[in-house]
Amino acid sequence: MSVTAAQGFTAAGIAAGIKENGNPDLALVVNTGPRRAAAGVFTANRVKAAPVLWSEQVLKSGQVSAVVLNSGGANACTGPKGFQDAHATAEKAAEVLGRGAIEVAVCSTGLIGLLLPMDKLLPGVETAAAQLSEHGGEKAAIAIKTTDTVHKTSVVTWGSPRTESGGGWTVGGMAKGAGMLAPGLATMLVVLTTDADLDNEVLDKALRAATRTTFDRVDSDGCMSTNDTVLLLASGAAGVTPEYEEFAEAVRQVCDDLGQQLIRDAEGASKDIKVEVINAATEDDAVEVGRSIARNNLLKCAIHGEDPNWGRVLSAIGTTKAAFGPDRLNVAINGVWVCKNGGVGEDRDKVDMRYREVHIVADLAAGSETATIWTNDLTADYVHENSAYSS
């Protein structure tokens, strides 16, 4: 169902010829109203792709009528021409949709440092517009894939489903992302839609709250992209204004679900690693420690080898500024407390690591705050995929 699960949205996904292999590479999502409220969160990378710079401006305009997304090229580090291309893409969509260009967000993903083939992209926008449909969400989700092996969608419906009258509202979304997954957004393009009737301020608050504990805590390979974008569009078509807490929870659920799908499809990964930091003095400490563990290449290799190498967990904790005493640290891997009080704990041979999900608990014994960071193992397949990516 994806971005068209909520009422008031149409979408399309087509092959415009941007990708040389002929796979789908252009998606269009349109908010048909009545409302066109929106919020967005963008990469924290200071080197921002042209479409990010453009879409940040669009968000400031106060409403978003459509989003054009392409795979097959990131339009990042492309200078003034790259920005002109992002602008021209919005202009073209605005023209065919009868809206203003400043209401059209643009997202791109693919290789950095290449100009987009505008002679293919602009006709593609026309083709996609002609195929817009209330059932186009899946096709749109497929068209934004790069190295993704599957397309990612998620839907949460509150109250009655959309087919019945009154009361219900929906949050749906699509995501792409398989590499360059790191915080300050896990690298991704995400479009969320809702038919709830809400203003920009509420959308922004709910979106930031949701991304902070979901996408921002997915850290597959520590590499932050230039193109990360998460957009939330609201059509108001359900005619319902939900309670903030309910709405925020629905957005969080969809973000969490999509974030999990990103981790499960991370490039070359054979394990999904849940790093749970408990009993931290502050949430910031918990996040810092979780990230340090999640980014430790040696640990990620050990997990790949199904080796419960807790020494590498302690070594990673030791590089942080978090409050802890080295002789009070405890570490569990898949439920076995292999490290107690900073030293040897239960028998490491008890740890069963045969399954894809691995759960590491790091107990800082310094307070009561907690945070969970998701990452993947480091594999030869990851190396192979990323050695050959641009060639």
Add this chain to the structure above:
Amino acid sequence: MSVTAAQGFTAAGIAAGIKENGNPDLALVVNTGPRRAAAGVFTANRVKAAPVLWSEQVLKSGQVSAVVLNSGGANACTGPKGFQDAHATAEKAAEVLGRGAIEVAVCSTGLIGLLLPMDKLLPGVETAAAQLSEHGGEKAAIAIKTTDTVHKTSVVTWGSPRTESGGGWTVGGMAKGAGMLAPGLATMLVVLTTDADLDNEVLDKALRAATRTTFDRVDSDGCMSTNDTVLLLASGAAGVTPEYEEFAEAVRQVCDDLGQQLIRDAEGASKDIKVEVINAATEDDAVEVGRSIARNNLLKCAIHGEDPNWGRVLSAIGTTKAAFGPDRLNVAINGVWVCKNGGVGEDRDKVDMRYREVHIVADLAAGSETATIWTNDLTADYVHENSAYSS
């Protein structure tokens, strides 16, 4: 020549049976005087191995008569028993050498979280003491290897060589390290010796100045160990007190040479990558940017694939807090300016990446400071070696 190149030192390296495969695993370095001055730099990791905690105390005592080093076990995260073992090792060496235990530094390397086999280590200290020789430097260097494929030594002699009378002095050293190579010392054990007649304060100043721009800028895999130790021992046996600048330069040269040997022997690496940051506003900015580039897994994979993927360099720069303008960044790979003014530069096909050394220059166009960080590519071999390390 190693640690016995300078006068006033003896050394030995033996197989004590700590390693199950029977390879050499215990080294002893003794300062025979007349002076026993010393300086040390230890890991910045807050989780410190027992021998680091012990040796930090030894340094405070004011003189170091001997260093016992073992491979085959890091004695890290081993609790009070681990500290007792480090202490007992120093006691044993002190006993056989007729010195005080508080003058004996201890260094260990190997797997974290295992107690050392003291029933093998302590008799090993006696055996090593019986084999101490002015020609024992090579054997000592061999005995501290873990996954190192070669042993590492370096010597700089100023003025006349040691065999002649008067004027000359020497700095020599040995190092081990092939994995967990990251700043705040690249993971390693290093013992440097000199026959120059200098006090602790001068040694400390020269050692810190040298490590700051050499070992501290070797960042093979971003992982900081619990056991990093660099010791500098001075015997005064040459009867010469060199000028500070000359001595500091000699120490720097030996550290730089050993650091380069560590990079060239890094686990699984096929490329040595020199990341040179130029025109930074401050040296700290240059170091931060250099480290960010050096730690970018995607870039390290690309270099492995001989792919001059400069977009990943810009993406890494963008995650830092350094002063720069995204549209003023320039990047050269092996002499070709593939990125100019934040966008596409010279033809990337001109970049020749067939050789082991790869030179990346990142021009921040924000000042005149510079720093160079050395790293390695990320390879399937790295993954394989570190997936199977403890099993």
